[in-house]
Amino acid sequence: MLTVRAPATSANLGSGFDVFGVALGTPADVIRVERAPETTITVTGAGSEYIPEDPAKNTVGAVAKALDAPARIRIDKGVRPSSGLGSSAASAAGAAVALNALYDRGRSRRELVPVAAEGEALVSGEAHADNVAPALLGGFTIVTDDGVTQVDAAVPVVACLPEISVSTRDARGVVPDSASMDDVVDTVGSAATLTVGMTRDDPDLVGSGMRDDIVTPERTKLIDGYESVREAALEAGATGVTVSGAGPGILAVCRRREQRAIASAMVDAFDAAGVESRAYQTAIG
Numbered sequence: 496m497l498t499v500r501a502p503a504t505s506a507n508l509g510s511g512f513d514v515f516g517v518a519l520g521t522p523a524d525v526i527r528v529e530r531a532p533e534t535t536i537t538v539t540g541a542g543s544e545y546i547p548e549d550p551a552k553n554t555v556g557a558v559a560k561a562l563d564a565p566a567r568i569r570i571d572k573g574v575r576p577s578s579g580l581g582s583s584a585a586s587a588a589g590a591a592v593a594l595n596a597l598y599d600r601g602r603s604r605r606e607l608v609p610v611a612a613e614g615e616a617l618v619s620g621e622a623h624a625d626n627v628a629p630a631l632l633g634g635f636t637i638v639t640d641d642g643v644t645q646v647d648a649a650v651p652v653v654a655c656l657p658e659i660s661v662s663t664r665d666a667r668g669v670v671p672d673s674a675s676m677d678d679v680v681d682t683v684g685s686a687a688t689l690t691v692g693m694t695r696d697d698p699d700l701v702g703s704g705m706r707d708d709i710v711t712p713e714r715t716k717l718i719d720g721y722e723s724v725r726e727a728a729l730e731a732g733a734t735g736v737t738v739s740g741a742g743p744g745i746l747a748v749c750r751r752r753e754q755r756a757i758a759s760a761m762v763d764a765f766d767a768a769g770v771e772s773r774a775y776q777t778a779i780g
């Protein structure tokens with residue numbers, strides 16, 4: 496039997512919609528695989544009741560098929576589905592790594608990105624690699640039509656997950672069709688700032704580079720309490736706050752010394768808005 500830990504990820508980071516992604520230290524899925532004549536899937540853990548075990552309907556089943564690697568697969572979910580922390584990407588990436596090793600398929604992590612993205616497409620309808628790329632490669636990733644650029648990065652963050660559900664379909668439905676040139680120019684400036692911040696492990700540059708006036712303002716309307724949670728995190732010392740992936744998770748970038756206070760402030764602010772939440776004090780890496 497082979498066991499792989501697959502990390503949560505956060506896509507977009509505000510200014511890098513459908514392009515930027517980061518791997519997070521926690522939470523994570525644990526995937527166990529052993530060779531079998533045909534693929535079976537068992538899912539336990541966070542939100543497992545919402546995940547189909549039928550291999551034809553599970554991201555991991557699609558990955559097993561793509562690698563021609565039938566297996567008994569057990570998924571222990573640490574990354575809750577519909578959280579904005581790349582739940583299906585964690586399972587798809589973890590299964591790709593585990594099955595590639597189990598059957599000696601010899602694919603590199605980079606070569607596994609499209610395999611895991613296809614698995615994701617089965618569930619979400621579209622193959623976005625902005626979660627599977629960081630789940631497979633770690634650190635900070637930039638996904639474009641030309642491929643994936645990866646940078647090792649280490650920046651503290653708080654990922655706060657409210658107990659509300661926002662479907663990726665709804666979150667994509669509010670993305671505007673067009674943007675003003677001013678907003679595009681500002682967002683390009685932010686994205687460039689964030690990228691430099693990642694290469695320097697600089698929470699100030701990463702935080703200020705998350706600013707996005709195109710997609711994020713539309714998505715925050717889907718998250719009860721977002722504005723008060725954002726303000727609370729900034730007051731407690733966060734250098735930047737944005738929606739994690741398609742939401743409803745919220746990501747706050749910070750210095751290590753303020754992390755605990757930011758986590759409490761975010762949970763308290765959600766609480767005041769009548770929403771239960773859980774904060775992970777973790778790091779990009």
Ligand code: HSE
Pocket residue numbers: 506507512513514619623625626663666667740741
């Ligand atoms: N970039 C994607 C989005 C991530 O924000 O919709 C979720 O698949």
